[in-house]
Amino acid sequence: MTKTKQxxxxxxxxxxxxxDGRKLVPPYQTKVVEFIELKNKEQRERAIKRAGYNTFxxxxxxVYIDLLTDSGVSAMSDMQWxxxxxxxxxxxxxxxxxxxAKAQRDVFGYNYMVPTHQGRGAEHIAAQITIxxxxxxxxxxxxxxxxxxxxxxxxxxVSIDVGVDEAxxxxxxxLWKGNIDTYKLLQVIxxxxxxxxxxxxxxxxxxxxxxxxxSLSNLYVVSFLCRENKIFLLLDATRLSDNAxxxxxxxxxxxxxxxxxxxxxxxxxxxxxTMSSKKDHYVNIGGFFAMNDKTLFAKAKDIVVVYEGMPxxxxxxxxxxxxxxxxxxxxxxxxxxxxYLAQSKFLGDELTKRGIPIVLPVGAHGVFLxxxxxxxxxxxxxxxxxxxxxxxxxxxxxxxxxxGIVSGQHGKxxxxxLELVRLTLPRRVLGLxxxxxxxxxxxxxxxxxxxIHGLKMTFExxxxxxxxxxxxxx
Ligand code: P71
Numbered sequence: 001m002t003k004t005k006q007x008x009x010x011x012x013x014x015x016x017x018x019x020d021g022r023k024l025v026p027p028y029q030t031k032v033v034e035f036i037e038l039k040n041k042e043q044r045e046r047a048i049k050r051a052g053y054n055t056f057x058x059x060x061x062x063v064y065i066d067l068l069t070d071s072g073v074s075a076m077s078d079m080q081w082x083x084x085x086x087x088x089x090x091x092x093x094x095x096x097x098x099x100x101a102k103a104q105r106d107v108f109g110y111n112y113m114v115p116t117h118q119g120r121g122a123e124h125i126a127a128q129i130t131i132x133x134x135x136x137x138x139x140x141x142x143x144x145x146x147x148x149x150x151x152x153x154x155x156x157x158v159s160i161d162v163g164v165d166e167a168x169x170x171x172x173x174x175l176w177k178g179n180i181d182t183y184k185l186l187q188v189i190x191x192x193x194x195x196x197x198x199x200x201x202x203x204x205x206x207x208x209x210x211x212x213x214x215s216l217s218n219l220y221v222v223s224f225l226c227r228e229n230k231i232f233l234l235l236d237a238t239r240l241s242d243n244a245x246x247x248x249x250x251x252x253x254x255x256x257x258x259x260x261x262x263x264x265x266x267x268x269x270x271x272x273x274t275m276s277s278k279k280d281h282y283v284n285i286g287g288f289f290a291m292n293d294k295t296l297f298a299k300a301k302d303i304v305v306v307y308e309g310m311p312x313x314x315x316x317x318x319x320x321x322x323x324x325x326x327x328x329x330x331x332x333x334x335x336x337x338x339x340y341l342a343q344s345k346f347l348g349d350e351l352t353k354r355g356i357p358i359v360l361p362v363g364a365h366g367v368f369l370x371x372x373x374x375x376x377x378x379x380x381x382x383x384x385x386x387x388x389x390x391x392x393x394x395x396x397x398x399x400x401x402x403x404g405i406v407s408g409q410h411g412k413x414x415x416x417x418l419e420l421v422r423l424t425l426p427r428r429v430l431g432l433x434x435x436x437x438x439x440x441x442x443x444x445x446x447x448x449x450x451x452i453h454g455l456k457m458t459f460e461x462x463x464x465x466x467x468x469x470x471x472x473x474x
Contacts, residue, residue: 019349021249022342027335028428031078038064038397045394052470053390053455055399064397065434067423070365072118074282074427077330080323087319092310096318096325103325107260107332108237108267110290112297114304115324117315119238119276120147121308122289126234126274127155129299130198138192141201142180143167143209146407146464148201148236148274157198160188167209170359170370170418175250177212177363178205178243180222194229202270203236204243208403209418211239211344211363213246216254216265223269237273240266241280241331242364245341248334260332272296279365280337281327282427286316340427343435347423350439356446359420366424369442371404375452380405382454382474385419390471391452392421396441400424406457407466 017024039047039062051057055068066073088095097115104113116122131137133156140162141148149159162184166174180202189197202222206212226233244262247254254262267273272291277283289300301311308315316324330336341364348362357373369392371378371385378384385404392398404419423438459470 019342019345022338022345023335024339024342024346024432026339026428028077036064037061041394044397048390048393052459053386053473054466054469054471055389055393055401056467057470058393058399062397063393063399065430065438066399067366067425067438068399068401070279070424070426071276072278072284073429074279075429076282076284076323077326077428080282080326080330083322083326084319087317087322089318092312094312094318094321096321097312100321100325100328103328104288104290107263107328108240108273108290109264110267110273111292112294112300113288113290114297114300114308114311115314115316115321116287116289116304116308118278118285119236119274119287120151121315122274122276122287123148123151124307125289125300125303126199126272127151127157128303129296130232130234131155131157132198135196137196137198138188139198139201140180140185140188142178142203142214143206144408145203145207145236146466148203149410150464152201162188163206163209167206167212168418170210170357170368170373170420173360175213175246175361176215176218177209178203178214179218180214182218182221182225185222185225189225189229189231194231197229197231199232199234199271200226201234201236203238204266205239205246205364207239207365208408209363210359210368210420211242211365212361213243213250213364215251216247216262217251219266219269226271232272233270235267235270235273236275237267238276239279239364240273240275241337242341245334245337246364249338259334259337263332277324277327280331280427281324282330283320283323283327286320286324288314336428340425343425343430343432346432347425347435347438350435351442354439354443354446356442359418366422368403369400369421369423371419371421374446375449377450378452378454380415380419383457383471384454385421386471387452387455389421390455392442392445395445396437398423398438398441402466406469407464 047062137157143163166172167177277286348367357370359368371388385402400421405415408417409415455471461468
């Protein structure tokens with residue numbers, strides 16, 4: 001594995017292009033460009049109205065700077081594109097799968113894997129084979145993710161949040177908001193009984209709370225508790241390389257470890273992982289379910305053939321597996337990951353300097369505007385994060401994603417979660433100039449924040465409603 005140059009503390013401190021110890025200068029140059037265009041304000045007004053004030057329903061040609069997600073939108077490297085030419089598309093026994101399986105073993109270290117079309121495909125299989133529908137059960141999570149919770153509950157279990165309280169306070173600067181509160185976890189184990197817990201799930205760079213990492217010391221305790229109680233520990237390894245990078249830079253005990261070593265250590269403390277490779281493996285599509293247990297692997301193979309495809313391609317083409325195999329190895333490289341984490345930090349710092357309320361500390365994959373503080377006059381029932389995302393689009397053609405009551409509300413429960421607009425940075429795609437433009441747009445919007453009013457929902461789909469819900473202005 002490539003060892004990257006280690007900078008001394010002084011070298012870091014003295015360079016203006018280094019932020020929080022990470023280099024802002026990209027470790028790449030651009031070989032292909034995609035042109036983008038800013039539509040005028042009237043066109044933007046019309047476009048968002050047509051989209052029912054839901055940024056998921058905008059046409060991509062109407063979007064100038066697309067910060068909807070970091071999923072499937074990274075720029076691939078030349079080596080990934082080159083890999084695609086080697087794709088072995090034969091139905092069974094593909095060489096591309098062997099290269100993917102080897103990359104998985106080298107970087108993450110699990111014994112077995114089944115590829116899936118993306119993360120939720122892996123979540124589906126994991127939930128189906130570990131949860132007994134008749135018996136149900138409880139799944140402690142460091143925080144929920146929409147698709148993960150859906151699959152746990154669809155399979156018959158109840159998801160329980162055992163994350164730390166700091167994660168729910170956007171202004172707490174606690175570095176490890178992705179940690180599991182081990183006291184809460186123990187309480188759930190005692191109350192529900194270990195035999196009623198199909199697995200504990202810990203997500204890397206906890207998405208819904210701002211892309212917040214867990215610490216390795218927390219994982220040691222969680223892993224110990226799971227092993228003592230004979231409960232499977234499942235890692236949602238989406239953005240794992242980002243989490244490992246945070247550990248290297250912020251958890252002093254591991255400062256001398258390479259990012260690759262930290263990734264391996266995290267995986268070795270868990271029993272299996274679900275992965276959406278569309279994020280930090282820089283591919284447009286792909287994911288997998290990996291595990292150490294032979295019996296679990298056998299069950300996964302039984303299910304994958306029904307819902308995805310042969311166990312040697314799952315939901316992927318040979319060429320996708322090749323791009324992924326290369327992307328997995330790139331994700332272990334500290335220079336590559338450090339660069340885009342520095343971009344998130346840059347965007348967050350510039351907004352903070354201007355008094356704009358965001359989730360602190362800045363997490364992995366972008367910056368989250370705190371809509372409750374940005375527009376405190378708009379109540380939950382009028383969808384503050386939804387309207388803020390719509391107004392941001394109108395202001396400057398910047399597309400963010402609602403992460404509030406529309407995506408977070410669960411059944412009839414009163415909503416107690418955060419109201420956030422996620423500005424997600426596609427990896428290796430944008431330059432600092434784009435980010436400066438985004439800062440200017442948000443600053444203008446902040447100045448006219450009192451002119452922003454709430455929305456009314458006019459269409460609500462039955463599942464994962466945020467994807468297709470429609471709204472109108474109050
Ligand atoms: C993101 C996504 C993609 C997404 C999913 C649902 C609503 C909106 C956007 C996907 C994740 C994720 C974590 C932690 C599993 C998945 C599912 N994130 N775990 O953030 O962040 O993976 O999309 O490949 O199926 O935009 P999948």
